[in-house]
Structure formats: C-alpha cells, structure tokens
Amino acid sequence: MESTKEVIIIGGGVIGLACAHYLIERGARVRIIEKDKIGDGASHGNCGLLYFSDIIPMCSPGAVGHEIYRTLCGTSPLYIKPTLDLGLLTWLLKFAAKCRPHTMHRTIAEKSTILHYSIDLFEQLLALEDLGCDFEKKGILTICNDPKNLDSLKKKNALLEPYGMSYKLFERDRILEMEPALKPGIAGGWYSEIDWHLRPDLLMASWRKQLTKKGLIIEEHAQVLDFEIHGNTITKVNTIRGKFAADAFVMATGAWTSGTVKQLGLNLPVQPGKGYSITMERPGICPQMPCVLYEKSMVVTPWKSGYRLGGTMEFSGFSTTLNPKRLAKLIDGASQYMKDPTGHPVIEEWTGLRPMTYDDMPIIDRSPSQENLVIATGHGMLGLTLATGTGKIVADMVYDKTPDIDISPFGISRFR
Numbered sequence: 130m131e132s133t134k135e136v137i138i139i140g141g142g143v144i145g146l147a148c149a150h151y152l153i154e155r156g157a158r159v160r161i162i163e164k165d166k167i168g169d170g171a172s173h174g175n176c177g178l179l180y181f182s183d184i185i186p187m188c189s190p191g192a193v194g195h196e197i198y199r200t201l202c203g204t205s206p207l208y209i210k211p212t213l214d215l216g217l218l219t220w221l222l223k224f225a226a227k228c229r230p231h232t233m234h235r236t237i238a239e240k241s242t243i244l245h246y247s248i249d250l251f252e253q254l255l256a257l258e259d260l261g262c263d264f265e266k267k268g269i270l271t272i273c274n275d276p277k278n279l280d281s282l283k284k285k286n287a288l289l290e291p292y293g294m295s296y297k298l299f300e301r302d303r304i305l306e307m308e309p310a311l312k313p314g315i316a317g318g319w320y321s322e323i324d325w326h327l328r329p330d331l332l333m334a335s336w337r338k339q340l341t342k343k344g345l346i347i348e349e350h351a352q353v354l355d356f357e358i359h360g361n362t363i364t365k366v367n368t369i370r371g372k373f374a375a376d377a378f379v380m381a382t383g384a385w386t387s388g389t390v391k392q393l394g395l396n397l398p399v400q401p402g403k404g405y406s407i408t409m410e411r412p413g414i415c416p417q418m419p420c421v422l423y424e425k426s427m428v429v430t431p432w433k434s435g436y437r438l439g440g441t442m443e444f445s446g447f448s449t450t451l452n453p454k455r456l457a458k459l460i461d462g463a464s465q466y467m468k469d470p471t472g473h474p475v476i477e478e479w480t481g482l483r484p485m486t487y488d489d490m491p492i493i494d495r496s497p498s499q500e501n502l503v504i505a506t507g508h509g510m511l512g513l514t515l516a517t518g519t520g521k522i523v524a525d526m527v528y529d530k531t532p533d534i535d536i537s538p539f540g541i542s543r544f545r
C-alpha cells in the first residue's frame with residue numbers, strides 16, 4: 130500500500146476495471162466515470178478468449194491483398210463502408226503501409242512481452258475468490274476446412290516458436306477425438322495449449338462487485354464532456370452529471386478515445402472496428418473448448434453457462450445497429466464446421482466496437498500535454514487478453530514507478 134491518490138478512470142470497460150484493480154491494490158481511491166453502464170461496451174459480448182498466442186498483427190504482409198480477394202469472393206469477414214471520412218481513409222492507408230515483414234517481426238516481438246506479462250497477472254487475478262467467470266484453461270483449436278490452409282498455418286507457427294507460443298498440428302482424426310462436436314469433414318487443425326477462455330460479461334460483473342467491496346466508486350450514465358485544466362494538469366472532468374475532481378486521470382474510453390482526447394489537443398488514430406456475437410444456450414452437441422474457424426475468421430466459445438459465436442470486422446463508424454446479414458454469416462460459418470452449430474434459445478444478439486489502431490498495438494502512455502493523465506486504449510482484438518498487463522502498467526505510471534516491462538512500443542510518439 131502506498132500513499133492515497135484520488136484517481137478518476139474515464140471508461141468502464143475491461144481496461145478501466147483492470148486499471149482500477151491495480152490502482153486500488155496500490156492504495157488509490159478510484160472512481161470510474163462511465164457514459165453508459167459498466168461493461169456495456171466492447172467488453173460485454175466479445176469471444177472471451179485469453180488469446181495469448183495471437184501475436185501476429187492484423188497488419189501483416191499480404192493482409193490487404195488477401196482481404197481484397199476474399200471481399201471479391203464474398204467470403205471476407207471484413208466490411209469497410211464507402212466513406213469520405215478523412216480519419217478513416219488515413220487510418221486505412223497507414224494500416225496498408227504497416228503490412229511489411231520488418232514491421233510485422235518487430236510488432237510480434239514487442240507484443241509478446243505484454244502478452245507474457247498479462248499471462249502471469251491473469252494467473253494471479255483468476256486465483257482470487259469471488260471472480261466467477263466460467264474461466265477454463267483448455268487451450269484453443271484453430272480448425273481448417275481446406276487442407277491447403279493447414280500448410281499455410283505452418284508459416285504462422287514458425288513465427289510463434291521463438292516466443293514459446295507455438296501450436297501443435299493435428300490430423301483430422303486426432304482433432305475429432307479432442308473435439309467430437311466438429312463435423313467429420315474438417316481437414317484438421319492446430320492446437321494452442323497456452324490460451325485460456327472465460328465469459329466476459331460474467332468477469333465484468335464479478336470484478337465490478339469485488340472492486341466495489343474494496344472501495345471503487347462508480348458513476349454510470351455520466352458521459353465526460355470536457356476537462357478543466359490548470360497549467361499542464363487536469364483538475365476536473367465535467368460530465369452530464371456534474372464535475373469530479375482528482376489528482377490523476379486515466380482515459381480508458383476504448384473505441385471513443387479519438388473524440389475524447391481531441392479537446393486535450395491530442396490526435397490519436399483509434400477507429401471503431403465493429404464486431405458481432407450471438408449468445409445462446411449450449412447446443413446439444415457442444416464443443417469442449419473454443420474453436421477458431423480459420424476460413425471464416427470467427428470463433429465458437431463454449432462455457433458452462435452458455436455458448437457464443439463471434440467475429441466479423443466492420444469499419445463503418447460508431448453505429449451499433451445490428452445487421453441481420455452479419456449475424457446470419459456467423460451461423461452459416463459455424464454450420465460449416467460444427468455438428469450442432471446453434472443452441473436454443475438465443476440469449477443475445479450483440480455488436481461492439483473494438484478500439485483499433487493501424488499498427489495493431491495498444492496505446493499506453495502519459496499524455497504529452499497533461500502530466501496527470503495516462504491513456505490506455507487501442508487494444509483492438511485483444512483488449513480482454515491484455516487487460517491485466519495494461520492495468521498494472523497504468524497503476525505503475527500513475528504512481529511514477531517504472532513499469533516491469535518496456536512500454537516504449539505503446540507510446541503516443543509513434544504516431545507523430
């Protein structure tokens with residue numbers, strides 16, 4: 130326990146809660162200010178994978194050509210709304226420019242440190258009592274329907290090996306033995322032992338409860354509108370429910386961050402990457418472990434308490450309207466791999482906005498213009514997986530401690 134600091138965290142997603150956890154551990158008095166309800170953003174209906182082995186960035190060589198090809202074939206999970214939005218167009222061009230071997234190798238090395246760090250911290254976190262979230266350490270299967278893709282995954286595996294995250298290739302019969310819920314027609318798959326899974330909505334609910342018992346104050350339906358600034362420090366945030374003062378501030382506003390930091394003079398390239406999921410009761414023949422359906426870029430996640438299909442990536446602004454075609458694609462995709470692809474009844478059809486950076490790396494840094502503000506966003510497809518590592522780094526930064534890992538790759542200066 131260190132000196133008491135008053136800290137306001139803006140944004141009550143998994144990143145906000147993780148920051149609160151490690152700040153409270155250090156002795157801070159923490160208040161989360163959330164525009165909707167805690168855990169209602171991207172952290173609610175995601176696929177629940179602690180996908181530590183997912184170190185290859187989206188911006189890898191060939192990614193653009195591959196998606197253009199899949200778009201032409203009508204099989205791409207990606208959709209980009211035709212737009213004149215300069216921010217998005219610049220973001221897409223910068224993404225394309227990052228798809229180079231040298232950049233990919235550097236990103237893999239840099240991402241692996243925070244992924245390994247997050248594994249150790251999740252190990253400690255999930256050992257705590259009262260954090261019920263259907264957590265299981267069963268690994269993840271990546272399933273291919275086309276034998277050619279089993280080979281192309283070999284190349285991916287070679288990239289994972291140096292970081293202790295490599296997969297095991299299994300023939301069809303072995304995979305079907307491990308996962309009898311798969312259709313016999315699959316070509317085979319890769320097993321990654323290092324990955325875990327949990328139910329994100331349960332995690333958010335139980336973590337909130339646990340932190341509230343430890344003193345966390347929560348202000349919901351309190352959108353932050355602007356800031357009161359004195360010199361180079363923020364003194365107060367103005368919300369639709371009044372003003373709140375603190376010694377330090379953390380911006381964990383996910384996909385909305387570009388807008389929230391603009392009035393602080395910061396220009397951060399975070400775009401909303403819309404994804405979908407359908408949550409159901411467990412089907413009659415329910416898988417025992419999560420399966421990534423390779424050709425469909427989607428995930429099937431089973432829990433003791435339910436079953437979820439999730440995926441797709443749309444760059445179409447901040448709308449959270451449910452597109453029935455996208456939802457149908459998830460069911461169609463699952464039916465090509467699973468014997469019993471849907472459970473009944475459907476509990477929830479959902480869409481959420483991932484905070485995407487064009488280099489597929491999170492932003493964890495102190496604001497260059499306000500010294501008592503730390504920004505934690507841009508976690509893209511891995512916000513749940515990276516939550517513990519991020520939370521611990523943020524708590525260290527707020528308390529002016531040197532973080533345990535090198536955080537320079539997550540700095541804001543890379544965008545200048």
Ligand SMILES: Cc1cc2nc3c(=O)[nH]c(=O)nc-3n(C[C@H](O)[C@H](O)[C@H](O)COP(=O)(O)OP(=O)(O)OC[C@H]3O[C@@H](n4cnc5c(N)ncnc54)[C@H](O)[C@@H]3O)c2cc1C
Pocket residue numbers: 139140141142143144145162163164165166167168169170171172173174175176177178179180351352353354381382383384385389402403404405406439440441480481482483484505506507508509510511512513514515
């Ligand atoms: C379909 C899908 C599947 C996914 N699967 C996985 C997975 O298996 N594993 C994984 O690791 N990740 C996964 N992700 C990604 C993961 O969900 C996100 O990276 C993560 O939830 C981001 O957390 P966050 O706290 O930054 O954002 P959010 O959870 O979106 O939280 C940000 C919060 O800030 C609030 N906010 C914004 N502006 C303001 C304001 N002005 N004032 C007050 N509050 C504000 C918002 O209301 C929101 O609640 C998936 C995402 C999707 C969409």
